[in-house]
Amino acid sequence: MEPKAQKEGEEKPLTRAEAEKLVSEMRDLIGDAFKNHRDGDAEEYLFREIVPMGKKGARLRRGGGGSRATTNR
Amino acid sequence: MVVPVPLQIVDTVVLIAALNRNDALYKRATEHVVNIGLRRDIFVPSATLLELDLELKAHGRNLEARLEDHSRLQRLIPGSRVLPITPGVLTRATELSMTAATWRASYFDTLIAATGLEFGADSAITTDRKFAKLGIEPVF
Numbered sequence: 734m735e736p737k738a739q740k741e742g743e744e745k746p747l748t749r750a751e752a753e754k755l756v757s758e759m760r761d762l763i764g765d766a767f768k769n770h771r772d773g774d775a776e777e778y779l780f781r782e783i784v785p786m787g788k789k790g791a792r793l794r795r796g797g798g799g800s801r802a803t804t805n806r
Numbered sequence: 807m808v809v810p811v812p813l814q815i816v817d818t819v820v821l822i823a824a825l826n827r828n829d830a831l832y833k834r835a836t837e838h839v840v841n842i843g844l845r846r847d848i849f850v851p852s853a854t855l856l857e858l859d860l861e862l863k864a865h866g867r868n869l870e871a872r873l874e875d876h877s878r879l880q881r882l883i884p885g886s887r888v889l890p891i892t893p894g895v896l897t898r899a900t901e902l903s904m905t906a907a908t909w910r911a912s913y914f915d916t917l918i919a920a921t922g923l924e925f926g927a928d929s930a931i932t933t934d935r936k937f938a939k940l941g942i943e944p945v946f
Contacts, residue, residue, distance in 0.1 A: 756824055756836050762878075765828065766865040767825060768826070770865065772934070782863075
């Protein structure tokens with residue numbers, strides 16, 4: 734089964750000029766956000782911000798006496 | 807006779823360089839990004855897109871901003887050009903982690919390289935020379 738977005742025209746190919754314009758638009762939107770980008774930023778963010786949130790959530794569920802389905806036994 | 811065309815995969819650094827007006831390589835990176843939709847031999851691993859989203863989050867792009875970013879990216883990178891993370895990819899990534907991936911910050915690199923190996927790519931469009939250690943020739 735094809736994903737819905739693909740059926741509705743996602744696959745319509747862009748011309749080179751259209752694609753270059755889109756990249757340029759994205760560059761303008763993003764501005765200087767990546768100015769201080771370093772290799773490994775995504776992984777640092779993942780393990781600093783997202784993984785600890787999951788661990789905290791797991792502790793809360795265990796401490797809160799969750800259902801059998803959600804309690805980590 | 808049909809001659810198989812070698813596949814290339816795109817590393818996250820290329821997407822970031824194309825979107826970073828401060829990057830000295832942004833013009834060349836833009837060519838590669840534009841080619842994703844124009845050529846049939848260039849593919850984007852799912853791990854590349856996931857890493858890009860995390861990069862955007864890490865660099866302060868909020869939900870509304872990322873909605874704008876991804877709606878444009880969706881047009882640049884058709885679904886047919888994206889390679890999935892499969893159990894086979896994860897098996898290869900684990901093998902690479904056991905053997906070749908010993909440097910810091912290698913999680914996404916390993917997944918991206920494993921995707922390339924699983925789907926038969928012979929090169930990765932990247933400036934990261936470490937891909938050579940993972941069995942995929944880096945080209946840019």
